[in-house]
Amino acid sequence: MTSLVDPALGCVGQPRLLAGLDALPRLDRADHLVVHGPLPQYTSDELVELAEGIDLRGRGGAGFPFARKLKAVIRSARMKEGRTAVVVNGTEGEPSCLKDAAVLLRSPHLMLDGALLAAGAIGAEEVAVGVTRDDVEQSLRAAVAERGPVGSRVRVVRLPERFVTGEGTSLVNGLDGGPSVPNGQKVRTSERGLGGLPTLLSNTETYAQLAVAARLGAQGYRSAGLPDEPGTTLLTISGETVVEVPLGTSLAYVLELCGSSPGQGVLVGGYHGKWLTAADARTALLSRQSLSSYKAVLGAGAVLPLPEDTCPAGEVARVTRWMADETAGQCGPCVRGLPSLADAVEELVGGGGRAALEAVEVRMRGVLRRGACSHPDGTSAFVASALAVFPDEMRDHALGSGCGRRVLGALPLPADENPERLVVDWTLCRGHGLCVDLLPEVVRLDPDGYPAQAVMPVPGRLRPKALRAVRRCPALALRIQE
CATH class of the missing domain: 3.30.70.20 (Alpha-Beta Plaits)
Known part of the structure; x- marks a missing residue:
């Protein structure tokens, strides 16, 4: 059991996904319609055109073009008697990311609008939503009940709260009644997903963005953000505050609004993300183009500045151990490789000498491209990025001098209530x-x-x-x- 965080909300400019939440703690169906208005209906071709017109990308990690997913599902459905499904990933197994939980707790009808809009356009009979939090499940079930008969098309499923639950095949396995573990197969859900049907799968924010775009139209949606990256995005800052910002906003500016600063560096994209140096964080913009110049991506939207008074090496060791504990337990690189990597990082932090530094490098390489999902690769990349951005701190710890700072837990991790x-x-x-x-x-x-x-x-x-x-x-x- 982990403690549930109810994030604070903020915005830069005019809110879209968070509209109305400055006055009300939660939008029920009636409040939702007052704030956002009725939802237009779209054919499959019209919805594809809308998604292409705004270059809608998935907001759950990889940033895959939503229109390409739509077209792939439609193509597969034509070959399988037209049956399809829609899946919403509302799991958020990473403690540093709370944006989808914020939408499902405060404005759940926005996600339901987008998912049901997509389901209607592609002829899907069912919308399945995977969640892991008790409060999120209750909020979503209440919203579904408010939909009346239309809500009967939506199935809410409580899944295990763990990091890999949100991986695509793991999510589908869980929704189908099986274990929530990745299957290691390279079959796209657009070809075979929920119940073996072509499935449109994306995360909560993506469907909420689709609902906003359906109301505004492509031109209205493009009035915020950058010309080549329009719209807004949700970020979780320091694992506490969810902020809606136009794409292209300065990272340093958003941190300042949240009462923070780049500190010693900023982890962008969560625990499968990349560290930026403090200098890079001061110049980076929150856009694909800007972050790609630092070989980083927004990913699931987690932004974690590291304060000056905490130990970088110790923080990295804590997260690496937690990531190792989050293994699905089914393939060697996770079951053996990640705990060994965590051991090596902890030995480095404890003054294991140059041999410890070398052991970390060996363990990082040993898990790459060998797992049933991307968890080993993402964890290895997290450690590699820390070694690159904090080389002096890591070396000093390995050689025994350390940095003299305590580990304050600036990188959020869940705490067992009854360990x-x-x-x-x-x-x-x-x-x-x-x-x-x-x-x-x-x-x-x-x-x-x-x-x-x-x-x-x-x-x-x-x-x-x-x-x-x-x-x-x-x-x-x-x-x-x-």
Whole structure:
């Protein structure tokens, strides 16, 4: 169980997705229609033309053109008797990103408008929405009920709260009643997705943007943002504040409005994103073109400035360990590779010498392009970017001098409300090693083959595996401690 964050809201210029929320904490159906007006209907060709006219891109990570997804689903449907589905990714498994949760909590009908508009245009019988938060689920179910008969086309599904739940195939697997894990296949959801049907899949903000554009039209939508990147986007600043800004706005300006600064550097795009130096963050604009010059992308819209008074190396180690714990547990690069990478980063931070620096490099290369999804690659890229932007801090820690700063937790991570621990009884342990085979996300062995720690925190989702390790220990040397 993790604590739920209700983000503060802000905007630069005239709000669109966040319109009306300065006066009301949440827009029900009646308030939504007063603020946004009725929703026009579009044919499939008209919707494709609209999406192309505003160059609508997915707001969930990769920034894939929405019109291309639409056309791919339409093409596939013609070959499969016309049946299609629409899927909304409302999971947001990353603690640094809250923008989709903000929309679903405060203005859920905007997302429903976009999803139902798309469903009507492509002839989809069902809209399936995947969520992970209890408050988001309640808000969305209330909004669906307010839709009356139309709402019966929308199915809301509660999925496990973990980082990889939002990966495309993982999301579809969960919505279909299976485990929420990536399947490792390279089949696009536009060809075979929900229930085996051609599926239009995008995240909450993308459908909300589509609903705004449908009302404004292409020309009206293009009145904000850049000529070649029109519109607004939602950002989560420091894991606390969701801000709507026109594309092309200065990153430094947005940070200043939120009471922050580039500090030691800024992580853009979340924990699969890229670090910008403080100097680069002061000149970067929030646009694809500007960020691409720094080899960065907005991704899921998380922007995380690193304050001057926290330790960069320690912050990176915390997140790397959390990312390793978020493995789906089904392929070697995640189950073994990411915990080993986290070990190497922690050893570097603890003064492991040049050998620790080299070990981090080896572990980063060892997981690349080998996973069932992009999680190993994204985690490796996060660490590589930190090494490039904070080289002095990383080297100083490896060589034992460190930076002298505490780790303040500036990079947000979920906290277990009732943490449990796996405890080793050294008087009984014989170093059989079965515990690491059953629970590699938690147990690591020392050079002699014994657990490296006597007390190890167990994430709530790994409790069943921890209990299995306790039961199967031949020496009865393990127990769970609350």
